[in-house]
Every structure is written in structure tokens, then in C-alpha cells.
Amino acid sequence: MDHLTPREFAAQGREVLDWIAAYWERVEDLPVLSRAKPGEIRGRLPREAPERGEPFDAVLRDLDEVVLPGVTHWQSPSFFAFFPSNLSGSSVLGELLSAGLGVQGMLWATSPACTEIETHVLDWMADLVGLPARFRSDGAGGGVIQDTASSATLTALLAARERATGFESNRVGVRAPLTAYGSEESHSSLLKAVRIAGLGSDNLRSIQAHPATRAALPDAFERLVEEDLAAGRLPAFVSVTLGTTSTGAFDPLRRIAEIARRRGLWVHVDAAMSGAAFLCPEFRHLQEGAELADSWCFNPHKWMFTNFDCDCFWVADRSALIRTLSVTPEYLRNRASESGEVFDYRDWQIPLGRRFRALKLWLVLRHYGAEGLRRHIREHVALGQEFLALVEAEPDFEVLAPAPLNHVTFRYRPKGAADPDALNMRLLHALNESGALYLTHTRVPAGIGLRMVVAQTQTTREHVLAAWRRIRDTARSA
Amino acid sequence: MDHLTPREFAAQGREVLDWIAAYWERVEDLPVLSRAKPGEIRGRLPREAPERGEPFDAVLRDLDEVVLPGVTHWQSPSFFAFFPSNLSGSSVLGELLSAGLGVQGMLWATSPACTEIETHVLDWMADLVGLPARFRSDGAGGGVIQDTASSATLTALLAARERATGFESNRVGVRAPLTAYGSEESHSSLLKAVRIAGLGSDNLRSIQAHPATRAALPDAFERLVEEDLAAGRLPAFVSVTLGTTSTGAFDPLRRIAEIARRRGLWVHVDAAMSGAAFLCPEFRHLQEGAELADSWCFNPHKWMFTNFDCDCFWVADRSALIRTLSVTPEYLRNRASESGEVFDYRDWQIPLGRRFRALKLWLVLRHYGAEGLRRHIREHVALGQEFLALVEAEPDFEVLAPAPLNHVTFRYRPKGAADPDALNMRLLHALNESGALYLTHTRVPAGIGLRMVVAQTQTTREHVLAAWRRIRDTARSA
Numbered sequence: 036m037d038h039l040t041p042r043e044f045a046a047q048g049r050e051v052l053d054w055i056a057a058y059w060e061r062v063e064d065l066p067v068l069s070r071a072k073p074g075e076i077r078g079r080l081p082r083e084a085p086e087r088g089e090p091f092d093a094v095l096r097d098l099d100e101v102v103l104p105g106v107t108h109w110q111s112p113s114f115f116a117f118f119p120s121n122l123s124g125s126s127v128l129g130e131l132l133s134a135g136l137g138v139q140g141m142l143w144a145t146s147p148a149c150t151e152i153e154t155h156v157l158d159w160m161a162d163l164v165g166l167p168a169r170f171r172s173d174g175a176g177g178g179v180i181q182d183t184a185s186s187a188t189l190t191a192l193l194a195a196r197e198r199a200t201g202f203e204s205n206r207v208g209v210r211a212p213l214t215a216y217g218s219e220e221s222h223s224s225l226l227k228a229v230r231i232a233g234l235g236s237d238n239l240r241s242i243q244a245h246p247a248t249r250a251a252l253p254d255a256f257e258r259l260v261e262e263d264l265a266a267g268r269l270p271a272f273v274s275v276t277l278g279t280t281s282t283g284a285f286d287p288l289r290r291i292a293e294i295a296r297r298r299g300l301w302v303h304v305d306a307a308m309s310g311a312a313f314l315c316p317e318f319r320h321l322q323e324g325a326e327l328a329d330s331w332c333f334n335p336h337k338w339m340f341t342n343f344d345c346d347c348f349w350v351a352d353r354s355a356l357i358r359t360l361s362v363t364p365e366y367l368r369n370r371a372s373e374s375g376e377v378f379d380y381r382d383w384q385i386p387l388g389r390r391f392r393a394l395k396l397w398l399v400l401r402h403y404g405a406e407g408l409r410r411h412i413r414e415h416v417a418l419g420q421e422f423l424a425l426v427e428a429e430p431d432f433e434v435l436a437p438a439p440l441n442h443v444t445f446r447y448r449p450k451g452a453a454d455p456d457a458l459n460m461r462l463l464h465a466l467n468e469s470g471a472l473y474l475t476h477t478r479v480p481a482g483i484g485l486r487m488v489v490a491q492t493q494t495t496r497e498h499v500l501a502a503w504r505r506i507r508d509t510a511r512s513a
Numbered sequence: 514m515d516h517l518t519p520r521e522f523a524a525q526g527r528e529v530l531d532w533i534a535a536y537w538e539r540v541e542d543l544p545v546l547s548r549a550k551p552g553e554i555r556g557r558l559p560r561e562a563p564e565r566g567e568p569f570d571a572v573l574r575d576l577d578e579v580v581l582p583g584v585t586h587w588q589s590p591s592f593f594a595f596f597p598s599n600l601s602g603s604s605v606l607g608e609l610l611s612a613g614l615g616v617q618g619m620l621w622a623t624s625p626a627c628t629e630i631e632t633h634v635l636d637w638m639a640d641l642v643g644l645p646a647r648f649r650s651d652g653a654g655g656g657v658i659q660d661t662a663s664s665a666t667l668t669a670l671l672a673a674r675e676r677a678t679g680f681e682s683n684r685v686g687v688r689a690p691l692t693a694y695g696s697e698e699s700h701s702s703l704l705k706a707v708r709i710a711g712l713g714s715d716n717l718r719s720i721q722a723h724p725a726t727r728a729a730l731p732d733a734f735e736r737l738v739e740e741d742l743a744a745g746r747l748p749a750f751v752s753v754t755l756g757t758t759s760t761g762a763f764d765p766l767r768r769i770a771e772i773a774r775r776r777g778l779w780v781h782v783d784a785a786m787s788g789a790a791f792l793c794p795e796f797r798h799l800q801e802g803a804e805l806a807d808s809w810c811f812n813p814h815k816w817m818f819t820n821f822d823c824d825c826f827w828v829a830d831r832s833a834l835i836r837t838l839s840v841t842p843e844y845l846r847n848r849a850s851e852s853g854e855v856f857d858y859r860d861w862q863i864p865l866g867r868r869f870r871a872l873k874l875w876l877v878l879r880h881y882g883a884e885g886l887r888r889h890i891r892e893h894v895a896l897g898q899e900f901l902a903l904v905e906a907e908p909d910f911e912v913l914a915p916a917p918l919n920h921v922t923f924r925y926r927p928k929g930a931a932d933p934d935a936l937n938m939r940l941l942h943a944l945n946e947s948g949a950l951y952l953t954h955t956r957v958p959a960g961i962g963l964r965m966v967v968a969q970t971q972t973t974r975e976h977v978l979a980a981w982r983r984i985r986d987t988a989r990s991a
Contacts, residue, residue, distance in 0.1 A: 134605045
């Protein structure tokens, strides 16, 4: 088949838009967790790749017949699992524009608008979420879009590794006895980053979390650092989580950062989901101490109506990052880079190539305006708080961790229940198999907890109340 | 502003489709390399983020007035720089569908179709480009989509690092004296990966390339390995490039892989752009020895009409990869993963989250069919060969490296020219400033060369001939 002409593309595109719009309209009626069995979707695909092109109708039909049965509906208003990946029509159109322009943003010169709009929008975002001026590009800092918070953590760890070793590890390898720190509730990407960066998991210290709040204990952190220093090791990096994946706990940023900075550690803040809450001034007490961080990330692709991938990552000292990641072969040299007047974002990330992801963030900010975003975030927090109150009101349910925003961790625990973990896992599976909603679980000191995260674009009070009724009734009828 | 309704989204989407279609129709009339000055694009943006939402018309207007002047047109038919990032209407619609579905593919369970279609399409692709069966998922291997070849190289290096140290480096850090190897013409991402993975650039050996062909010399590789072994070091990884960025050189895969496998090194093949050529059996002599590789990558987002990002990455032994990258906290545990019957692609890549990128590759394969893709690749190779013949025919031009496919490295070298490097850099800047085409340069032993890569979707014979006339006439009129 020949290339689609631009007009053929636009015509087929209309069918795709209509398909997506219809999907969004009916998504709440589909079972949230896919019921496909392993191998079932593959079994519907032809064994061999097509030798000849097929008409577009065949593809559209397969979206309904092959793809949808294998989709877990992250855009369902009854998706309360993991962390959300909410999106909006505006962000999807930004993604479409980015794909259609098809530019590479690896260097400023390979598309100045891709770099400059990104730098500018990240300055906007830093202001909007109340970050200190040191993260803005008009000082020594600046922001960049990473694919995920995992990549942001790895990038920050690499810069920390190099800063701690006078930029020698890049050359000689990881020879220094470097150590890194994070709450026992840190995201798994911290462990993965420590392995990738060559530090080794033996050199990642797990900071004890408070048994009830699940926030990292500063005194425990300080003891770990002192033990390592006494043993001749080189503490280099601490990750502070604002809104843990497990229960939505907030580490005490200021106290940890003060300890870390006295010893020269790099302080990275992972606010992957909850960072969006800081659009609202009334929640910023949870990020108190932000001016002490060296790097910061949060994901508009979680809770800010921007489709995946879009992680905002800021550093206070961009020179450390650039020195860590810059490699310049002859074929990438160009006048603009050599002028020193521009950012080349390939030096701010792991891969070389990069898409024009700032477009979707720009479109989201322009569509909603800051006030629109704040309003939707507040609605989600209010719904989270309403759900929390409903759980608290029932004597056979138990809240397992503080829930200041939209993430509630709880379990069913009727009097005399012998094995609450097994009971709650059965409850979880029964709920998810119903297709009416999707929740995931975690483990806290008391045992297994169910996690309710209210953050989908289409979620309303009715969805949250229906979820609660189903949880309560399913639990009690088992 | 409130969320767009699905219908509002579809209506605005039509405007975006029409804008993109019109952009593709006029892109050949725009100056290929952006003429923006540093800061010029930012200067057109408001200082503060919008407090209130704006109508979509304002955004559409800014696409023309703010964005386009800052775009270097990678989709221009006269873009011959770097490596291409070609795309097609079909792939852009796949990207749009992926964005609209908004699923996360980190686990099989988080959307079985996302994983299974990816596994299946990568089996198709392995067959289509003539890779051995060991890379297919029905044996011990399998494929996955990475964002870029940089990430594929890093991922392969990490698996090699762990395999060479009995999976101990993940735990204790990089303590073993590991060494890695690649041609002096290897892509810069190899050096970056060696730094990130904690080996250190001192432990990356640069294999001498043949002065004329720029292909890695197997004897030189063998000597480096023997020296390292004699010194008690642990050779772990070699990257073989099929189609270097500088001149499109092909390393002798079989000879290097034979040496490497005798010593237990992991053999990674980086065929980022040229791997697409192997859709055509007549070019597969350039990948002879593929059955000896441990991992392989090529980028449909370069030369297979699939918009960025889409790197196909295969491993022969997926267990080494998974063991290297798997980290499972409680909140990611699920029945399907524990059954062992499914792939969880988060264990095949650096980040945790991932989009449904297989959709666009699936749409491209179904639109063109294998025969359509082969036809377009052959057209580009034929145009590359025609350009090569034109350069060779002129006594004041010189071809600087073998050009078996679509990438020609050459320079202007009239008799008696004093400083050919300065002359060719002036020629390059004059050409790019004309706006009529975009070329980039490289350095070979003889000096600076200009690179002509013919691979854009809309490029026809007329564009290549016009480029050649302009190059020749500009050179001679200086």
C-alpha cells in the first residue's frame, strides 16, 4: 500500500476521533479490569504479518473485537487502582499535534520551539505548584519533561553519584563506597535506579517508616547516615516521597533535607501523583521545605489530565546534571550548542531522542487555566475525604493510614475475623471480578490494605459512592 | 475551564487533523532548518501561566505564529540530516488511538492487549527483518518496544553486566573490573550507557575502524579483549553497529560475534536506522551472523514510517533481562504475574510505566503490508545510490565512505583547496541557511564530510536531484 495522503489521513483520523469519543462515552459500562486470559488476545491475531496492506475498516473493527476485550480501562470513572493515569481531550490533541509535527527535540537546533516551549512551560509549572525560584530556568536550575518518575529518579541519582565523586564515577566506574537512602515505603523505582546506576542494592538504605503514618523517620535516617559515615562510606543521595504509592504517606521533607544537606547528600523529591495537589495553596504544607531539595518530580500524567508520558523534573543546579549526562560526538555539534545560549535536552535525560511532549502540557494549561486545574484537583480531594469519612463511620472497616488527599488505605475487619489478609484479598478479587470497579492492594504493618485513589477525569461523586456501597456490601455478604 | 466532552474533543480534533494535513502539504515550502534565534520562541510566550482557560482558536493560531517558526521540519522531503524520523498517517493514527485509550502497559494485567499485541507484532517484525527464531517469544527470547536505541543499548549492557557477574552487580554494585567494547564509530549512546551503568568510560574500549570503510576491525577487537583478559579484567559486552551514524558503516557482525562468544561477551547489535533495510532479502548480507547476537535493536521510528518513539529490541535469552530489571513491591503483585504465563514488560525496560506503542506499529504493518514497506525502502536505497553516482561522477567531489544503502558521506574537494574542512563547513552552513534542505556533517580520517541520508516519507527523486544540484552549484559558486 502507498502512503496515506494528508487528506486520506484526515479522513481516517475523523473515524479514529469518533471511535475514541464513543469509547470515552461508554467506558463506564465496560468491565474495568480486563477479563482476558493469558494468550487470548494473541490468539486472535494472524500468525504471520500481513504481506499486503489492509483497508482501515479492518483495523477499526479489530479495535472493538481484538483490542477492547484485552484492555483494562484506565480511563474508566471507576478505576481506583494503582496511581491514576488520567487524561483529557486537550492533552490527547497535544499528543496528536506532537506526532503530526514529528520533530526531534534532542538538541535546541533540531527544533528550537520544542526546547523553548518545554523550558517555559516548566517554569510556569514550577510557579504553579509553589516550587522555589531556584528550580526555574532563569537562575541556575530548570525543568525538563521525562517519560516517568522512574527515569527522573535515575537521572537525579546519576547526577548525585557524579557530584559526590567529583564527576569521577563516569570515568572510572562506581568505585567509591556510595550509599543512597529512601523510606522503606519508597517506590520500587528507587531500588531499580540504584541497581542500574551501579551502586548495588546493598548500598541502598531503607529508612524506617513510622508504624502508623508510614512517613520516613528523620532520626532513623540520621542514624543510617552516621553509621555509613563512621564506616567510611559516602552517603550521596536521599529520595523523599511526597505521597507514597502504598498509602499516600508524606515524608517530612524539611527535617530529612536538613539532615541530608548538612552531610552533602543530594535531596530528590518524588511527588509523582501528589505533586499535582500543590497547585492548590491549601495543600502546600505537605511540601514544606521544598527550597532544600536538589531535584523534584511530579507527573502531570497521573493526576493533571495529561496523557502518559509526562513527568515534570526540575533541578536546582542544571550544571551538575548536564555535566553528568553530556556526550558530544562530531555529528551532534552545531553552532547553537557551542554558543552556550541554549539548552540541549538530550543532556538532561537518559535517551538521546525526544518528542515534543511540552505541547500537550501547554494545551492542558491553556485549556483549563490554573483555576480550572485547581478546581478539579479539589473535587478529587473532596471525594477522597468523603470516602474516608464513609469508611471511618463503619465499625467493621478500618482506615490503615493517614489520608490527607485523595488516597485512602483501608480494610474490612469485622469482629472475630480470623485471617484479615486472606479476607481482604478475597474481597479485592471479588470486587475486581465484578467489573464494576478496579482497586489494588498494598501491605502495611497491620497487614493487607485496599487502596482507593480518586483521580480519574470522569469520576464523579456518584462513582465514588457506588464504589463504596459495592465494597461494603460485597464485604458483608461474603 | 471544564473538561472537554467527548464530542467537543472530536470536533476540536478535526481542526487538529486538518491543521496537520495542511502542514504536511506545505512542509516542503518551509525553510527546513528553523531560523529562530535563541530565546525568540520563548519571547512570544506570556510570562505567567494562564489563570483562566483559553479558547482552542488561540492555540491553533499559536501553532502557526509561535510554534512553526521554531520548528526544524523533520518531515520535510528535503530533510537529509542526522538520521531520519520518518512517519506516516497510519502511525500517527496509531499514536492517537494509544493516547485515547490511555492504558498503562507496565504489567500484563494492567492491559493484556498492550502486552500481547506488542509481543506478537515483535515476533512478526523479527520474521520480517530476517532475524533468527531465537529472538522470537515462542522460544527463550522475545521482543519489546523501547523508546530509543539509546535505551536498548543501556538495557542490553545492564543484562550483560549482570550475566558477567552472576547477577551480583545488582546487589553489591559494580565491583568487578568489567570492560565493554564498540567501534570508534559507535553511537554516543554506548559511551553514555557505560557511564550510566557504572562501568566508567575508562573501561569502554574503542575498537579501531578500518580507515576507509569505517567498519570495526575484528583483529583489533580481539587484541583488546586479550589485553584485558591478560590484565585480569572481565570483558562483558560488545556493541556491533550495522549502519553507523557517522557514515553508515557496517561492522563485520559474524567475525566480531565469533570472537566475543568464545570469551562469553554479550553481543548487542545496534541497527538503529539500517535495520529497516533488512525487510528486503537482498540487503540481508549486511547482517550476516545475526544468529550469534544476544540482543538486537532497530528503530521503526527512523526509517519505517512509524512516528517516534518506537525502537524494536529483541533478546535471545529473556530470562537474563528479566532477572536484571525485575523489582516487585507488594502493590504490583497480581495473579497473572505469579502464574508465570505472561510477560510483564516493566521488567524489560528502565522505566515502570509504558504506553501502548505497539498500536502504531501494528497499524503501520497492516496499512502497508510487508510488500509496501519493502517497496518504499527500496525506493530510498535506489535514490541513495543515484545520489552516490552523481557525486562520484564529479571530479571536484569525493565520496568518503562506502554507501551500500541510503546514506552517502562526501565532500567538496576542488583541486588546490587549501582547507577542505573549513570549505565544507562553509558549504554546509550556506546550504542549511538557504532553507532549501538540511544536511549535517561528520568527521572521518580524511576530514569533515557531509552526510546525505535519504529516508523521509515524502522524499521523491525530484527532491534528491534538487538537493544535489543545489549542493553542487553552491559549492562551485562560493
